[in-house]
Each structure stands twice: as C-alpha cells, then as structure tokens.
Amino acid sequence: MRYISTRGQSEPRDFSDVLLTGLAEDGGLFMPAAWPERSAAEWRALRDLPYAELAAVVIHPFVGDALSLETLRGLCARAYAGFDHPARVPLVQLDDGVWVQELFHGPTLAFKDLALQLLGLLFEHVLAERDETMTIVGATSGDTGSAAIEACRDRERIKIAILHPDGRTSEVQRRQMTTVHSPNVFNIAVAGTFDDCQDMVKGLFADPKFRSEMRLSAVNSINWARIAAQIPYYVASALALGAPDREVAFAVPTGNFGNVLAAWAARRMGLPISRLVIGSNRNDILTRFLSANDMTAHGVEPSLSPSMDIQVSSNFERLLFELVDRDASATLALMQAFRSTGRMPVPDAAWKKATSLFRGMALDDRQTEAAIRRIHETTGYLADPHTAIGIEAARVAGVAPVVAMATAHPAKFPDAVERATGIRPSLPPRLAHLMSGTERFTRAPNDLAAVETLLRAFVHRNSTELNEPWGTAA
Template identity: 35%
Template sequence: MQYVSTRADASAASHSLQQFSDILLGGLAPDGGLYLPVEYPQVSGEELNKWRHMSYADLAVEILKKFAGDIPEADLRALAHKTYTADVYRNVREGEKAADITPLRVLDETEGKQLVLQSLSNGPTLAFKDMAMQLLGNLFEYALAKQDAQLNIFGATSGDTGSAAEYAMRGKKGIKVFMLSPHKKMSAFQTAQMFSLQDPNIFNIAVEGVFDDCQDMVKAVSNDLEFKARHKIGTVNSINWARVVAQVVYYFRGYLAATRNNEQKVSFTVPSGNFGNICAGHIARQMGLPIDKLIVATNENDVLDEFFRTGVYRVRKSAETYHTSSPSMDISKASNFERFVFDLVKGDGKRVRELFKKVETEGGFDLSGAPGSDGDEFKLVANYGFKSGKSTHADRVQTIRDVADDYGIVIDTHTADGIKVAKEYMEPGVPMIVLETALAAKFNETILEALGQDAERPAGFENIEALPQRFEVMPADVSKMKAYIAANTGL
C-alpha cells in the first residue's frame, strides 16, 4: 500500500509515494496536505463472513495489514493483541463485557427502526480516542525502537485527544508529548485528566484562545520542515493517518455485530467536529462495508452541518466559535475534511490546493454550483452517503434526560448530540448505530443540570479534580511555542 498527499500534483504524485512506515510518525505531508492511500483496499463478502466471529484484536490485524503491508504481519498481530485487551478497555457499563472491546447496546426497536449505541469509551481515559491512541502508542514505540530514534509529539486537543494521547504515550521510551489545549475551555474532568499527569515526558500547554488557534499552531510547526526535522516533531492528531486507520476497525466491528449477513445495511451517526472519526467511516464505506448513511452530528459549531446541507464550507473565526457543553466539538476548522474533499474532487490534488488556499485567504469555499460558486461537486456528495444535523445545549439536556428515562443509561453531551440527530434519520430495516464519544463522568456539569445528580465514575477517577496539576499558560504565538518546544526537547 502506497500513500500520496491530498495536495500532490498528478504529474509528481508517482515520485512522492510513501509507505505506511514512512508516514507513521508524521502528520502533514511536506506540501501541507494529508496522506491517503493511492487507492482504498477492498473487502470482499467472503472476508466479512470470515471476520464475523473474530476477536477485536484479530479483526484489527486483518484491517491494519491492508494498509500497513510494510510491517510484518506477526508484528502487527503482537501490537494489536497488546493493545486490545479486556484489561485496557475495562470501564464497561453494567451488562457489557470488557472482552467485546466495543460492545453494542440496542436502545430502541420501534416500528422496525433500531437505535443502537456502540460503546467506544471503555479505555483508560473514558473516551473514544483511546480506541486509536492506545494502538498508536504501541506502534510509535515499536517504530522508534527499530530506528533507535526519538519523537517529540506536538498536538492539539479540544478535550479528549490530549488525555488519550498522554495516557498512551506516558513512560514510552524515546517519546515526549507537547499538548496544546484551549485555556479554561475544557470540562473540569478533562482538564484534570490531562494536567494532573506528572510524567516528565508530558508537557501540557494551555493556550489563550480556542481549539482552532491550537490546531493552527500545530499546522504551522508541521509546515516548518526544517524545525520539524531538527526537533523530530510528529503528531497524534487525526491528521496522522495511522490514527484514522485504527478508527476504521470499529466501524467494521459495529457492522458485523449488528447484522447477520452481508446483504444487511446499517447507518452510523457520529458526533463530529474535526471530521476525523467520521472520516474513518467514510474510508470503511469506500472499502466496501455496507453502510447506508454516514450522519454528521454537530453542536452549535455547525460548519460541517452547513456544508452537508448546502455545499458551502465556511470556517468561523475564533471569536465566532462557541464554547458549548459538548466542548470536544467546539471546532470550526475540520482538519480531516480535506481527505473527503480529495475524494469528492476525484483525487485532483491541484484542485484541493486551490480550495484550501481559499479557506486561508477567504475563509471557505462554495461547491454548491450556484452562480459565482467555486464549483458544483456538491452534487456528488449523495454518492458517499453523507447526511447531517445539529444539536444545541437545550437539545443535549433533553436527550440526556430522555435516554436516562427511556433506556436507563446516562450518556455524555456529545453522544447526546449524536442520538438527537440520529433519530431524525432512522429508517425501518436499517439499524442506526450511534458512536459513543465519552463516558458521562467527563461532563458532569451538564449531567448534573440534566438529571440533578452526578454521573457515575469508574474506579480510580473519584477525586481527579483535586489532584495537583502541572501546565503552562501561553499565548497563541507560534514563535514562542517553537522556543518552548526547542527548550524542552533536548535537541
């Protein structure tokens, strides 16, 4: 399997192809694009049948080896079985089995319509990001050991990526983590989960701004190729291809667990801000997984919902980005969206460069086909199965109450956004699987508002907010950020 940048010229693409191991430790391609395979590997019905009763770890191997053919299968198997264990993914709800890794729960079956919740938050930091990040930590350590090298991870988080990355990388040989987060814009639990880590290889930086400011700095540093090389900078944000591949696995797992045969289709609803999680679903669909609809659920920061309704991609400025009760989706620049646009424009890297140059200079682009627009590719979106919807704080609170009353479980605010939107698109005969974002304990402020009581906390997290915290507050200044990284990498 070979990879190309989303911004590569067709004439130069054949000269810039990379292997999985070449791009594993990095983020952006040198031209500022994102890596994608030259073509998506296809999955046959025979393979789906074979995979139906596999363990999660074995399923992960089957999918990973399609994308990482330059890593010996025996090594992939060892890494997957080290990662996907009941001990690592042990924070299950009552009635769920940790060995299932991503257990499914049927919430409702009415008039032939089935609403299903796929639990993805049983890992160490109680968020779906653990599903990929735990594997990434083991992959990074494996690759660095082979090269006798070190890596300085520079990332940004709106809440869950940071803690998932830090818990996956803490104590890993040859790895340091520099994680940016928007100052005072995460939940108290999320903040404590990150900032209470005292490991010497973990550096938390609270940026005076919003998530998009953090993400912009990560991209600016990644685009400084000399600085990136000298300080051995890599990333764990979803611009990292390996992380997206790891997320593809649970779409296959969800489908296989919810169906009895390959003629059955399912739909997925995914709470989304940065388009990374649902991008993995898009890739699974392109590989041949029988997905009917991929539904993007946003909060008040509805950039993606606006695009999938109108064809207009309009990035909001920092001052226009809302701070909401589902803060992990408080994003107005969806980094992974470029991967979908690359497919939408039929792999035309020059076209992708032009469109995202407009994002930088004019704040967006218009593919609606209306007079004066930038193109008419929006007419092709239906071919990829995408739909969308948005949810507000009032919607979240009501959905949390309804799910607690009707189904007897407590969901987090982002999953509430997902369920609210999912119900708008349910159809008879097509199971609707909502991907869980996190456990409710991470957003207790809203749970308390909705239910009048605290969310249950897994063992070990009872008093996390009281732990000592270690972090730096810094402005959204790239030069100062580079100086901080340089002073702490030892390079």
Template identity: 40%
Template sequence: MEYISTRGKVGKIGFIDAFMMGLADDGGLLVPSEIPQISAETLKAWQELSYQELVLEIFSYYTNNEIPEADLKAMVEASYSTFRDPEVTPVRRLHDGLYLLELFHGPTFAFKDIALQFMGQFYSYVAAKQGKKIHILGATSGDTGASAIEGVRGKDGIKICILHPNGKVSKVQELQMTTVKEDNVLNLSVEGNFDDCQRMIKELFADLDYKSSNHLAAINSINFVRIMAQTVYYFYAYFQVAKANGGDVGKVNFSVPTGNFGDIFAGYLAKRMGLPVGKLILATNENNILERFIQEGVYMPGDFRATYSPSMDIQVASNFERYLYYVLGEDAEGIERLMAQFKAEGEISISEDALRKVQSEFAAHGVLGQECLDTIADYQTKYGYLLDPHSACGIAAVQQCADEGEISISLATAHPAKFDEAIRLCGIEQSFPNEISSLFDKPQSQILVDGKLEDIVAQLDQFYNA
C-alpha cells in the same frame, strides 16, 4: 499500498514513512494511493473475528508487510489489553432500530483511546527499532490529549507536548492530562480556542526545517494511522448488529458526533472499502460549519461558540481536506487551489453536482444546547441509559435524519463522567469511576501561555533540550 498527499506533491511513500510524516510535507494530508476493496465473502468471514483479530485483518491491507506479523500482533494485544470490556467496543441495543457503539472503555474513557493506544505502541516500536528520538506534538479539544499522553507516558525515546485551550475543556479532561507526572510530558494551556491550537500545530509541521530538526511526530487525526485504526470499529459494530438480527441487515446508518471530521471520515473509508453503510449522519453542535457544508455546499467558519459538548467545539475541521479530495475526484491540483483559496478568503464552495454527491453520502444535524440536554434526560428516563453530551448529539441527529424502519448505530464517544457539568444541568447525579474520582486529589502540572506561536516555540525549545 503506498501513500500520497491530497495536494499531490508527496510521492508514493510506505506505511511507516507515512506514519512518521504525519502531516504531508506539502501541507496536505496523506491518503492511501488506492482504497482496498473488501469482498462480500471476506466480510462474512470477518463476522466471527474478535476485535483484535479484526484489527490485524484490516491493518494487513494498509501496512505493506513493513512490520513483522508477530510484532504487529504484540502491539495490537498490548494496545487493547487495558480496555475494561473484553469486546473493546461493545454494541448496546437501545430500542427498535437503534444501537449504541460504546467507544469509551479504554484507559481515558473516550473513543480516542482506540487509535491512540495503538499509536503509542507504534511510536515506541519505531523509536526502538530505528534508534530515533520522537517528539509528539498535538492539539486537543479535550479527549485526544489525555489519550495520547496515556499512550506514551514514561516511554523511552519519546516526548509529548499537548496544547489545549485554556478553560475550554471539561474539568475531568483537564485533570486527565495535567495530573500525569512524567518527565516526557508537557501540557500547554493556551489562551484561545482549539482552532488556534490546531492552527499553530499545523504551522509548525509545515515548517519542514523545524519539523525535521526537532523530530516532530503527529498524534492528531492529520495522521492517517488514526483514521485507519478507527475504521475497525465500524466493521466490528456492523457485524455485531448483523449477528443480533439473524446475520443480514443490509445497509446500516452510522451517526457520528464530530468536530474535526476524523471519526466520520473513518466511517466514510469503511464504506468505500465495502462495508454496507447507508447514511453517514454527521452530528455536530452550534459550531455547525460541517452541517452547513452538507446542506448547502459552503464551508466557511463562523463565530466560535462554547457548548455542552466541548470536544466538538471546532470550526476548522482538519480532516475535511481528505473528504474533499475524494468527493472532487482525487484532483490534487484542484485541492491545492481550493485550500489556498480557503487560506486567503476563508471560504470554500462546491458545485451543485458535487453537493448532490455529498448529500447522497451524508446527512447532518446541528444539535443545539437544550436539545442536547433534553436528549440526555430523555434517554435516562426512558431507557435507563446515561449519555454524555457528545453521544447525546449523535442520538439527537439519528432522530432527525434516519427514516422509519432503518437500522442506525450511533457512536458513544465518551463516558458521561467526563462531562459532569452538562449531566448536572439535566438534574442527574452520577457516580464516577474510581479512575476519574481519584483525579481530583492529584496535583496538576501545566503552563499557561498566550496564543502566540513564538510563545509555544519557546516552551518547546526548553522542553526538547531539557
């Protein structure tokens, strides 16, 4: 397995080089040169594996044997040893035909832990093996930052800086990032929204001289290893539901709350690998650029809106280019033209034929604020299950997009304690886990900066040279 850019100007590179490159040097996103195909016999054999064993099996198709088996196993075991459930990503049955994949049992109570705990181990491994200085730079709409910081806090050879939009993440998300007292952690609270943070991150990675001289490494889902790690729980969830239904369920829908298209692209990759996936249901909120694309074939950012599901308050989805690459026939030159057009004009439109292909693979529903709150209240009343607002969007999308008689797995991407602001609006009082309630007594450390690239660079220069 080798890795290439969606824009065609990065030659075939190895797994560790792809991991360290993050954003492709030509501004595109790295993808495998071919998608591995998993046979039905192999899928059946995988049903009996533990989560950690399944990680190792799936990773083996992507890592090119560049990491000794014992080292990879040690990293995987360390990554998931901190999870509060022995299954790592357990599946709960809510009612007939609907299951919930709980992805919030990691140290920061969000699905980002599943990939980022491994990436933290991997960055530490590379830093030690290659004697490299690594400066991780990322943007967050809330959950990525806390999980990334948790993955590398205090680790030798690594510094991490996370940009988050000031006042546009939940209080718990902010506290999880800013109460970490480590010399290798810098939190920048940026005036603007997540798209502003993400744009500046991409600009810094696109400046190859700056990227090289400052040893930049990517933690956002522009890094393919994030996608690869998230692919695992689609397989694991399918196997758990199959076993609960006698071993053979045919195709299963997955409903995915998403703003940056990373988590649902992992589901698309799993489907392309051979997992029997029916619909991939894209659940979004009022920032519904992706819903419009799936329904109309037009990708055009609108006005930013703050919602009850802030981790999805994103207009420009950084992983969307990966899907475009595949749906448009892996035409790297065409993708480069389209992305240049998008940069110049702010809009992409695809052909009717391409749109039909999109709609054969995806359904979508943009969940408005009251619908989100109503879903939280409804499931608490009927089933005694408290959903966070992002997970509620996933459930609401299933109710709109799945047909009667189909089996659907909806992704629960965060613990409700992280979004108590929305939960209280539903008239529900919840008790916080100790790990979260203790955050409110800790001092915070963050620097407020204007949403200008030169201000970010000034802070980074000071941090890297300290």
C-alpha cells in the same frame, strides 16, 4: 501500501514514514494511493473474531510490508488488553432499529483510546527498529490530548507536547492531561480556541527547520494511522448487525471529521454502509455544508460538547480530495481559498456526491440538555453531551439499523449530565484520584513563536532535568 498527499506536492511514502511524519510537507494529509477492498465472503469471515484480532486484520492492508500481520496482532492485543469491557466496543440497543456503540471503555474514557493506545505502540515499535527518537505535538479540543498522553507517557523514545485551549475543556478532560507527571509529557494551555491550537500545530510542521530540529510527528487525526485504527469498530458493529448481508447506518458526533471519516473509509473498503449522519453542536459548519453547501467558518463558540467546538475540520480535506476525484490541484485551491477567505467554494457536483451519503444535524446547548434528559427518561441510558447529539442524529437517519457512536463516558461531563437528569455520574474507581491530583501545565499566548520557544526548551532539557515533570504546577 503507498500514501500520497491530498495536495499532490509531497513524495509518496510507506506506512512507517506516514506514521512518523504525520502531516505531509506540502501541508496536505496523507491518503492511501489505492483503497484495499474486501468481498462479501471476506467480511463474513471476520464475524466471530475477538476485537483485537479483528482490528489487526482490518488495519493490516493499510500497513503493508511495514509490519507483519503477526506483529500487528501482538500490538493490537497489547493495546486493547486494559479496556474495561470484555467486548471492548459493546453494542447497546436503545429501541427498535437504534443502537449505541460504546467507545469509552479505554483508560481515558473516550473513543480516542481505541486509536491512540495502538498508535503509542506503533510509534515505539517503528522508532526502536530505526533507533530514532521523536517529539509528538498535538492539539486537543478535549479528549485527544489525554488519550495521546496516556498512550505515550514514560516512553523512552518519545516526548509529547499537547496544546489545549485554556478554559475551553471540561475539568475532567483537563485534569486527565495535567495530572500526568511523566517527564516526557508537556501540557500547554493556549489563550485561544481549538482551531487556534490546531493552526499552531500546522504552523510548527510548516517550518522545515523547526520540524527537523524537533523531529516532529503528529498525534491528531491528521495522522493517517489514527484513521486506520478507528475503522475496525465500525466493522465490528456492522458485522454484529448483519453486514455484509445487511446495510447499516452510523450517526457520529464529530468536530474534526476524523471519526466519521473512518466510517467512510470502511464503506470505501466495501462494507455496506447506507448512510452517515453527522451530529454537530452550535459550531455547525459541517451541518451547514451538507444542508446548503455553506462551508463558511464562523467564530468558535464554547458549548456543552467541547470536543466538537471546531470550525476548521482538518479531516474534511481527505473527503474533499475524494469528492473532487483525487484532483490534488483542485483540493489545494479549495483549501487555500478556505484559508484566505474563511469560505470553501465546493463545486456543486462534489457537494451532491457528499449529500448522497451524508446527512447533518446540529443541536445547541439547550437542545443537547433536553436530549440527554429525554434519552434517559425513555431508555434509561445515561449519555454525555457528545453521545446525546449522536443519538439524536441517529433518529433522523431515516434508515435502520443505525448505530450512534458513544464517544465519551458521561462522567467526563458530570455537570451537564446532572443538570439534565439529576444524576451525577461517577468516575470509575481507577480515576478517583483525578480531582485531587496536582496539575502541571504552562500557559502560552496565541503566538507561534512563543510556543516554539517553549517546545525547544522542553525538547532540549539536559539529562538531570529529564527525571522531573515539565510544566508549571497549577
């Protein structure tokens, strides 16, 4: 399998190179040069596989010759062994035609674990084969950071630095990052929004000298391996509900577009997905695009669903590339226009292609709390704010069956859930220490040079310092 950049100015790469490179040198995102597809008979043959085995089989065509299927099976088995639920990604029926797929049974209680637990092992495997080290840099709006840290902590060949918007995550989300005291982990609280953090990560990669010196790689969903590792749970739920002999729809709460893009990729591989509904909060750029071809970035507003507080959805570039028939020059021009003006002039033909499959729906904070309350009163299900938005999106899909993706455990957002339902969800016992642990992170201005200085100091510590946690105790 070879990969090309959405902007057409980087050399094609294999899976291992894409895994370690993350963002393409031209600023674009890597995509498969050709899509693997499966016949109906091949999908049926996957129906009875345990999740780890299913994941290996679904992901392997994207890996190509970089890893054998046997090796990938072993890595998937290790990645998902620690999940709390034996089904890993269980389905729960809410009412007639509406299901929830719970993606939060991993170590950090969020869907990001399903990709990042595997990515940590993939990084380790490829780096050992090449006898190399690297520095992972990521931006998080809440859940990616803790999942990435959990996957990469204490690994000898990896240092990991995560940027989060200071004061704009839930306390549980922040503490899941900042109470990890592993010496290869560095948390940076940036005075800005998630979009600022994401721009900063892209800026780090855009500096060739710094990128080479630090041996940078990405853990955000700009890394194609993240998308590939999210495809299997869509396959699992679709097969459980009758695919390929029955169409299935999905409703996905999303901010950076990576999760729903994985569903689109499953459809591109031949899975019969009839509709994809995007759930947004007050930061509703994706909903505005789908309803009126209005891709205009506004200021990011804090909300009850902070993982979706995003206006620049990086993975939309991958869909855009497909919507303009893989025209890299057109993709580059549209992305440059968006960067310079804050508005993306998507051609009508491309927009109509998107709306033939995608729908959008947005809830503000008041509506989100009302949704949490209504869902609990009518079904008994306790949903976090992101999942509640996904469930409400499922109700406007207009087709059945539809699966809403439960992306986080309600205990990650206890205040919002308690206000809506009167019930304060508890963290699992294994995370009971979280609220009393000492936090370590470093605050930084919204300034690329300042962050580069911090990262350089982190990466170039001497050997005696490597045994100590990095950052300032809070």
